[in-house]
Amino acid sequence: MSQKMTRRRLLLGGAATAAVAMVKSSFGKMVQTGIPEAAIDPTKQVGPLPGILGTRSPFEHPQRKASLTSSQTPLQDLYGIITPSDLHFERHHAGVPAIDPHTYELTIHGMVDRPTVFTLADLKRFPSVSRICFIECSGNFRKPDKETITPQDICGLTSQSEWTGVMLSTIFREVGVDPRATWFLAEGSDAAVMTRSIPVSKGWDDAMIVYAQNGEAIRPQQGYPARLLLPGWEGNTSIKWLRRIELSDGPFMTREETSKYTEPVKDGKIRQFSFTMDARSIITYPAYPVQLQKGWVEIRGIAWSGRGKITGVEISTNAGKTWQAARLQEPVMDKAHTCFRYLWQWDGDTTEIMSRATDETGYTQPSLKELIAARGIGTGYHLNPVTAWLVKRGGEVVYRPEKWK
Amino acid sequence: MPYWACVAGIAMISCERRVNTAPAHFGYGRPATQQEIAAKAIAIRPDGKGLPAGSGTVQHGAVVYATKCAACHGVTGVEGPFNILVAPDTADAIPFDRAPQRVKAIGNYWPYATTVFDYVRRAMPFNAPGSLSDNEVYSVTAYLLYANKLIDSTAVMNAKTLPGIVMPARKYYVTDNRKGGDGPYE
Numbered sequence: 001m002s003q004k005m006t007r008r009r010l011l012l013g014g015a016a017t018a019a020v021a022m023v024k025s026s027f028g029k030m031v032q033t034g035i036p037e038a039a040i041d042p043t044k045q046v047g048p049l050p051g052i053l054g055t056r057s058p059f060e061h062p063q064r065k066a067s068l069t070s071s072q073t074p075l076q077d078l079y080g081i082i083t084p085s086d087l088h089f090e091r092h093h094a095g096v097p098a099i100d101p102h103t104y105e106l107t108i109h110g111m112v113d114r115p116t117v118f119t120l121a122d123l124k125r126f127p128s129v130s131r132i133c134f135i136e137c138s139g140n141f142r143k144p145d146k147e148t149i150t151p152q153d154i155c156g157l158t159s160q161s162e163w164t165g166v167m168l169s170t171i172f173r174e175v176g177v178d179p180r181a182t183w184f185l186a187e188g189s190d191a192a193v194m195t196r197s198i199p200v201s202k203g204w205d206d207a208m209i210v211y212a213q214n215g216e217a218i219r220p221q222q223g224y225p226a227r228l229l230l231p232g233w234e235g236n237t238s239i240k241w242l243r244r245i246e247l248s249d250g251p252f253m254t255r256e257e258t259s260k261y262t263e264p265v266k267d268g269k270i271r272q273f274s275f276t277m278d279a280r281s282i283i284t285y286p287a288y289p290v291q292l293q294k295g296w297v298e299i300r301g302i303a304w305s306g307r308g309k310i311t312g313v314e315i316s317t318n319a320g321k322t323w324q325a326a327r328l329q330e331p332v333m334d335k336a337h338t339c340f341r342y343l344w345q346w347d348g349d350t351t352e353i354m355s356r357a358t359d360e361t362g363y364t365q366p367s368l369k370e371l372i373a374a375r376g377i378g379t380g381y382h383l384n385p386v387t388a389w390l391v392k393r394g395g396e397v398v399y400r401p402e403k404w405k
Numbered sequence: 406m407p408y409w410a411c412v413a414g415i416a417m418i419s420c421e422r423r424v425n426t427a428p429a430h431f432g433y434g435r436p437a438t439q440q441e442i443a444a445k446a447i448a449i450r451p452d453g454k455g456l457p458a459g460s461g462t463v464q465h466g467a468v469v470y471a472t473k474c475a476a477c478h479g480v481t482g483v484e485g486p487f488n489i490l491v492a493p494d495t496a497d498a499i500p501f502d503r504a505p506q507r508v509k510a511i512g513n514y515w516p517y518a519t520t521v522f523d524y525v526r527r528a529m530p531f532n533a534p535g536s537l538s539d540n541e542v543y544s545v546t547a548y549l550l551y552a553n554k555l556i557d558s559t560a561v562m563n564a565k566t567l568p569g570i571v572m573p574a575r576k577y578y579v580t581d582n583r584k585g586g587d588g589p590y591e
Contacts, residue, residue, distance in 0.1 A: 094528065107437050107445055115437040122433045174431055185448050191534045193527040195448060244445055253451045253517045255524035259509070262578075265591075268500030270514070270574065274581040307585040361585030374590040376502025382583075404505075 062087055065152055069093075070137070072156025075302065076284045081132070081337045083159035085214045090221045091137050091157060093256075094191035097241055101217075101225040106209070110184070110247035113176030120225050123209060126166040126174075131208070131231070133335045134160040134304050136277050138234035138261060141383035144368070147390070147398035151284045154387055154399065158304070160337040161222075163229050165210030168203045177203075181247040185254075186228050189243040196237045197251035198230065202275075206231050209242060232306030232335035233275040234382070236261055263381040266374070277306030279365050280384035281313050281340070281357035292395040294348040299326070302337045305359035309333065312358045313340040319352035319388070320367075326355065346391065352400055354388040368402055377405060449523040453568030456522065459539040460563035463556070466548025469541050473530050482510075482552050487531070493554040494573035501577075512553030516578050518570040521546045522562075543567075 038059075056062075062078070064071035070091040073083055083089075090096075101120050109115035136158035142149065181200050188194040198207070208229040211218060218224045223240030230237050236256055251257065257272060265271045281303035286292050299317075303310045309332055314323040329339035340355070356365040366374075368385035388400040449455040471480075478484075482491030492510035501507055501514075511521060526542045528534050537545070547562040555570055556562075583591045 094531070094534065107442065109437055109442045109446065115442055116434040117437045117441070118434040125433050126431060127427060170427070173429065174433065187448065191528070193447070193534070195523075195527070246446060246448060248450070250450065250452075252448050252523070253520055254448070255520055255528075258516050258520055258578075259511075259514060259524075264501035265579070266502055268502060268577055269579045270501065270516075270577045271581055272578050274583065276581075276583065276585075278583065278585070305585075359585065362587040363585040364587065366590050370590050376500075378500070378502040378505045378507065 064089065065156065066090075070157060072152050073159045075151040075156055075158075075282065076287055078284075081160055081302070081331075081339060082214060083161060085161065085216070085219050085222070088135075088159040088161060088213075088219070088222055089137065089157045091139075091235060092190060092192070092221075092240065093194060096220050097190045098220070099189060099225060099241060104225050104243075106226065106242055106244070108171065108175050108245045108247075110245075111178035111181035111249065112247050113178070114174075116175050118171075120211065123166055123211060123226060126170050128164055129167055129208065130162055130164040130212075132160065132162045132331075132333055133229075133231040134158055134277075134337050135229075135235045135238055136304070136306075138236065138274065138277065138381045141385075143404055144399060144402040146401060148288060149399045150289065151282055151287050151387075155280070155282055157235070158337070160304075161213045162215070163208065163210040164212035165208045165226070165229065168207035168209055168228075169205075171209060172200075172203055177247055180249060183248050183251045185244070185246040185248060185252050186237075186239040186242060187244040187246075188223075188227075188239045188241040190241050194236075194239055194256065195252065195254040196239060196256055197248075197254060198228075198237060200247070202230055202233070230275075232277055232308075234261065234277060237275060261381060264376060264378045266376055274382050277304075278382065278384045279303070279305035279307065279310065279357045279359040279363050281310075281355045281365060282387050283315075283353060283355050283389060286353075286391070286397045287389050288398045290397045292346060292391060292397055294346055294395070297344050297346050299342040299344050299353060299355075301340055301355055303328075303340055303355070303357035304335070304337045305357065305361075305363070306335055307363065308335065308360040310338040310357055311360050313338075314356050314358075315340075315342040315344070315353065316356075317344050317346075317351060317353050320354060320386075323356070348393065348395075350393050351391050352388045353391060354386050356386050368404075372405065447523075447527060449519045451517040451519050451568065453519060453564055456519070456564035456567060457539045458564065459543055460561050461540050461543025461545070461547045462561055463544075463547045463551040463558050465540075466544035466546070466551070469537070469545040470548050473533075473537070474545065477531060482549070483508075490549055491552045510553070511549055512555060512573070514574050516572050516575040518546070518550060518555070518567055518572055521549055522567060 062074045073087050073089045104120045106118045140155050140157035142154050183197050185197055210229045211226045226242050227240040228238050228242050262270050262272045283301040285300040303313045313326040315326045316323045326340040326342040332338050358364045390398050390400040477487040478490050483489050489508050489510050492508045493512040543562045550556045
């Protein structure tokens with residue numbers, strides 16, 4: 001054994017090794033080693049030395065829940081408003097493509113004066129803008145069919161990041177968009193060659209082409225090396241792995257804006273181009289599977305709206321009979337997850353707790369009943385009902401099942 | 406530099422600094438050639454713009470379907486295991502808003518036949534996307550439209566005929582009317 005190894009052994013004190021860290025070996029290569037799970041007395045032994053990548057505490061295990069088509073953010077395990085990039089939800093239709101940033105190209109053509117091909121380096125030369133906003137899948141809903149489900153199960157298809165890139169309006173000016181162009185097609189380079197038609201007005205308003213997320217390059221699962229970002233709009237429209245934009249004078253009627261991402265509404269109608277995500281909130285604490293104790297409880301959660309800022313969140317601790325204002329935690333931003341909290345003294349009796357958000361248009365989050373009354377029982381997508389948690393006498397907190405009718 | 410220095414005309418060069426305005430045009434990127442655009446622009450519009458040369462028949466489509474699609478979508482398009490592709494529209498069907506269990510497929514839910522061509526050419530078969538020739542796509546599109554009772558068995562699909570097919574679901578499509586605010590829920 002080399003001297004270094006002996007030294008490392010000494011530093012680690014032979015404690016149990018659970019999590020993985022990188023340490024330089026005697027050969028100068030990076031090798032994995034453990035960091036102690038819990039020193040008996042951390043003041044009596046020196047810990048691991050600085051490394052090239054940080055790690056989570058071995059006591060923390062936030063994880064997405066993955067199915068064949070998506071993976072959900074563990075909302076109940078998060079603090080504040082930023083979703084750690086590796087916990088951002090995923091939804092893609094044919095897996096995550098591997099794209100070389102050096103050969104990546106974005107082509108913009110159609111009703112433009114100067115059809116242009118941009119490399120990733122070109123995109124990064126443009127004035128860069130950062131903003132914080134959520135991305136939510138419009139299928140972010142689960143029928144309230146059983147008690148034992150978490151905030152992650154109910155609405156884990158929403159996540160929030162700080163995104164950095166170039167305003168699409170800057171690119172529109174660069175290529176000279178024809179004023180008669182009304183729609184553009186955005187196309188990804190995954191195996192689904194995902195496409196959506198987007199009104200040009202959103203491009204001039206607040207759309208971006210982003211290449212960074214939370215301070216580093218976008219993760220492959222989120223569209224590396226560059227994606228479209230349409231703040232406040234259903235996630236599917238923020239095309240990942242963006243390879244092409246075609247300006248046109250009408251929508252293309254792609255499969256994802258006809259067969260999917262449309263919802264039946266009253267009188268046999270099928271609603272299309274439902275872009276904006278309506279206001280929603282959810283209590284993330286206390287929620288299943290929390291075990292509550294009598295006394296003071298800080299109810300916490302997040303609220304968001306695709307139509308602007310959250311102006312208020314109300315809490316009911318008596319199954320919707322009365323409502324009180326929760327405190328909003330700054331920053332309260334446009335089209336962004338906003339934290340709320342509310343102090344409550346639980347007397348130990350069975351009750352239901354719930355939250356409802358209001359946004360700056362004056363829209364208040366509906367109940368499931370109100371949504372179904374407005375659209376019909378055959379509707380789907382864009383469901384943002386008030387979520388209730390049932391607090392049982394023993395302190396058990398569970399999801400309150402609700403009839404779909 | 407202090408304001409008085411500027412006013413006094415000292416260090417004129419610094420005074421010429423203007424508010425930072427963006428140029429109309431940065432000149433980044435390179436022009437896209439007509440050929441490379443033609444190779445990349447695969448999207449089909451509902452009016453048929455973008456459809457390639459070539460054509461397909463229901464008979465040929467049945468063969469393509471049986472060999473390249475049936476394993477995932479079922480022998481007749483209804484057996485799965487993946488998406489059901491065949492559901493003809495019927496006059497007595499319960500409207501979708503009142504029938505949560507009703508199957509949505511090409512025959513009763515898709516508003517444009519061009520979408521079938523566009524989607525199959527870009528994304529199917531799932532295990533070999535982009536592997537079909539344009540004629541194969543025309544043919545399997547013809548077969549799916551025939552199975553959904555939208556065309557008869559002798560119809561030929563090409564850039565001219567495909568956009569002309571009337572899809573029963575088209576009349577049900579409406580554009581989003583939600584606006585937020587405190588009006589009734591939509």
